[in-house]
Amino acid sequence: MKNFIPAELKRLTWTSFVLLALSISLWSNRELVAEFKVPHALTIHTALETATIIIFASVFIVCWNAFGELRKRSSLILAVTFLCAAIFGFFHIISFQGMPGFTEPIDMHKSLSFWLLSRSLITFTLLGLVIHTADIDVPNHFAQLSIYLGLLATAAVTLLVFQAPEILPITYLKDIGQTSFKVHCEIVLVVTNSITAFLFYQQVFATKNLSVEGHLKIKRSLLFFAAAMMAVSETYFSLYRLPDELFVAIGHAFQVFAALAIYRGMVGINIHAPYSSLIESTQHLQSAADELRIHKQRLTGVIETAMDGILTIDDQHKIILVNPAAASIFGYTVNDLLGSSIEVVIPMRHRHVHGHHVNQFGERGTTRRKMGSSFDDYYVTGLHANGSEFPIEASISSLIENNKRFFTVIFRDISERKLAKEKMAQYHSELSQLSSALQSIREEERKHIARELHDDLGQLLAALRMDLSLLQREQNLSDRSRRTLTSMDQLLLTSITTLRRIATDLRPRALDEGGLFFALQTLQKEFSQRHGVHCDLIADEEQLILDDEKSTAIYRIIQESLTNVARHAKASHVNIQFSRSHDVLSFIIQDDGRGIEEGAMNKTRSFGLVGMRERIKAMQGEFKVQSEVGKGTQIQIQIPLLNPIKMGNPPNLQHSISADLHH
Incomplete structure (x- = not known):
């Protein structure tokens, strides 16, 4: 690539060389020049x-x-x-x-x-x-x-x-x-x-x-x-x-x-x-003016082609800008709405407070916000040209130009969305009711099967063992027969133990006979003996005096949590702590296991967690899971009590349940 030398620098360089050359010729003839x-x-x-x-x-x-x-x-x-x-x-x-x-x-x-x-x-x-x-x-x-x-x-x-x-x-x-x-x-x-x-x-x-x-x-x-x-x-x-x-x-x-x-x-x-x-500066201003004109054309095109409605009003609540989408949503033409009052698209029952709300929004100095009163539904009600009302999701912004305040609303018709949301909420409510009913039916079936196993099959096995015991007392039995009878007795004893365990898993008798506190004590001892995991239960019997529905739900929640700890957590210690304050029962289950990996709690097959959430939701309670890999898991639950018992001054502990869940 050839080196580039600016033209002015080139001229000055040549001039310097010419003058220097002339000077050198004079310096070389110094004696001659000095005579002048x-x-x-x-x-x-x-x-x-x-x-x-x-x-x-x-x-x-x-x-x-x-x-x-x-x-x-x-x-x-x-x-x-x-x-x-x-x-x-x-x-x-x-x-x-x-x-x-x-x-x-x-x-x-x-x-x-x-x-x-x-x-x-x-x-x-x-x-x-x-x-x-x-x-x-x-x-x-x-x-x-x-x-x-x-x-x-x-x-x-x-x-x-x-x-x-x-x-x-x-x-x-x-x-x-x-x-x-x-x-x-x-x-x-x-x-x-x-x-x-x-x-x-x-x-x-x-x-x-x-x-x-x-x-x-x-x-x-x-x-x-x-x-x-x-x-x-x-x-x-x-x-x-x-x-x-x-x-x-x-x-x-x-x-x-x-x-x-x-x-x-x-x-x-x-x-x-x-x-x-x-x-x-003049050239820059001209360029800026051209760019501004292009931006204005682009902005106008965006507003005209936007699918959402855009509407601007002045401080007198007169419509000064409306795009075709907004006019179509309300059932008007653009010319019909320009210059008219904003009240033509507001239902009569809302007009008397609308102006006050808009002015209050401007006075607060806020530049923008979503319209509506609830966090989930930022919508207001609009009025069609035919007089019918419909829901609108909208946001409002304000700006001051030439000491005048203008308000711009960007909105969309959400009639179909609101209808779909209402149907979804209805379906969710029905599913929750169905889940609650299924849980109740399941518990009744468990209770019935456990009772039948314990009262009928258990008694039959017990009677059979008594008859076998009488048979063993016969003096004329051979050694081989006695060995056979002894083996049969051991099998009957194992069957009775297995039957009692199955019946207890289906419906612990301690829950019906002694209440939730004694049922949890039995569950704690059996869990520690069966899995070799130290388990502490911190609760008072007075705290756990509840109706059968809540007692059963709480028992099943703790039972499911301990099952998950045994299957997945690899923990050495589990702590269960109850606290009751006024009309709220709180409890914590916390383990020191390996914790739940990120995303595991949201797996579609985590039915254990889903079941616990549904049980808590049926009782209008709150359910929260906290877990950190390598540091264990904690589940926090609060259940409101409609008929609180009178207690002294129980500690006001934040409820929490901790279990390591991998479903």
């Missing part, structure tokens, strides 16, 4: 230096005043530098040998000292500008203090040069001209300016930008040219011996070129920047 004397050299020198001072003063004015209270470090440094350089340049003019009052050789030394101070300030400031590009804000009081300190330092140096010029190394000797110190200083300035020019050139070439936009706009291509011209001019000033030589005039000419480039690179671009910004 410039008539009225003092006048020409003064005019060119005055032009340079005026340009430097202009740079100071722009860098200081163009930004008011907002200043950056770069603009402050440039302002102080060019002000001090202009002052030193002025004293360089007035102290030049040949000016009125300054005719001694020492005056030429003073003048050249001011010259070196002025040009050194410019040279090293430009070098700093190209090296250090970062910028920071400068407070106004600090900027003013910097100007005062710069002026104070300039005055002190000026006084020192005038009162004690010998304190500085001599720069000029009569009949000899410039000293080696002056020439060496010029060489340092030439090298520094050359480096600065090279760095400016690299910046422009690397960024392919001729200017850097920011707090102070700088055209770096022109500063490259200025540094190059300053290097050339300092070379001329290092070659002359007498003030009227041609080299002095040429050096001043190049100095003016450099000053003009600095002016154009710093002052000109900042003076023209407001006009350029104005043109850019």
Whole structure:
């Protein structure tokens, strides 16, 4: 890929090379050129230096005043530098040998000292500008203090040069001209300016930008040219011996070129920047207007084609915007609704409070909310053109424009959804009732089967064992017969034990004979013995005096929870704790097992949890499961009691049940 060089940088580079080549030809013939004397050299020198001072003063004015209270470090440094350089340049003019009052050789030394101070300030400031590009804000009081300190330092140096010029190394000797110190200083300035020019050139070439936009706009291509011209001019000033030589005039000419480039690179671009910004702002405004028109067309298209109704009213509740969907929902045309009162689409029974609610919404400062009173059903009632009412799901928002408040409602007809929801709620209620009825029927069947097993089959087995016992007492039985009878007795005993366990699982007799407390004690002991899991039951008998329906439901819930702990939890300890406060019974079942994995509680085949939830729901209770993998499971249950018993002051514990459930 070919390197890209900006056209302006290319022109300035060629100009610099041409002038440098011309200068080299003059430097190579220094003895010949030195013979040419410039008539009225003092006048020409003064005019060119005055032009340079005026340009430097202009740079100071722009860098200081163009930004008011907002200043950056770069603009402050440039302002102080060019002000001090202009002052030193002025004293360089007035102290030049040949000016009125300054005719001694020492005056030429003073003048050249001011010259070196002025040009050194410019040279090293430009070098700093190209090296250090970062910028920071400068407070106004600090900027003013910097100007005062710069002026104070300039005055002190000026006084020192005038009162004690010998304190500085001599720069000029009569009949000899410039000293080696002056020439060496010029060489340092030439090298520094050359480096600065090279760095400016690299910046422009690397960024392919001729200017850097920011707090102070700088055209770096022109500063490259200025540094190059300053290097050339300092070379001329290092070659002359007498003030009227041609080299002095040429050096001043190049100095003016450099000053003009600095002016154009710093002052000109900042003076023209407001006009350029104005043109850019106008173009930007036109572009923004076009974009706004496109957005407006797009917004209009969205509103016109929206499936939901959109309606806007003013603070007088007059409709000022309505889309076709909204008009169709109410059974009107768009023209019918525009300009009419919002009350035409509100049922008569709601009109007297509607205006108050809308105004109250605006006064609260809320910008938007859903309409309606319940969390589940954000709907209000609308009025068809034929007088029929229908449910609407709506949200309202407000905004203030030109000190007037406008309200926008976005809504949709949810008649079908509401009907479907009501049917779903009815089906859910019927299913809950069916589930409750099935649970009751199941418990009755269990109770009946358990009673039949215990009372009938159990008694038959017991009678059979008694008969077998009488048979074993016969003396004339053979050993083989006795062994057979003993085996039969063991089988009958095992059958009776199995029968009792099955009957207890179907319906524990302790629940009917001793109540819930004793039934849970029996369940606790059997669970610990059968599964080897330590189980604690923390409850009072007085707390668990309940009707048969609640006692059975609570027993089955705890039984199901313990079954799940035994099957899935791999727990070593289970804690069951009851608390009763006023008309609420709370209980907790908590284990230290492996917990329930995320998503396992919502499995469609988790019938254990579903059954527990249905039992709790049938009693209008609350059911909550908390589980963390590796830290066990806790189930929290609260059951309202319609006929609370009088108790002392039972502890007000948050009910909770804990079990590890994996169904």
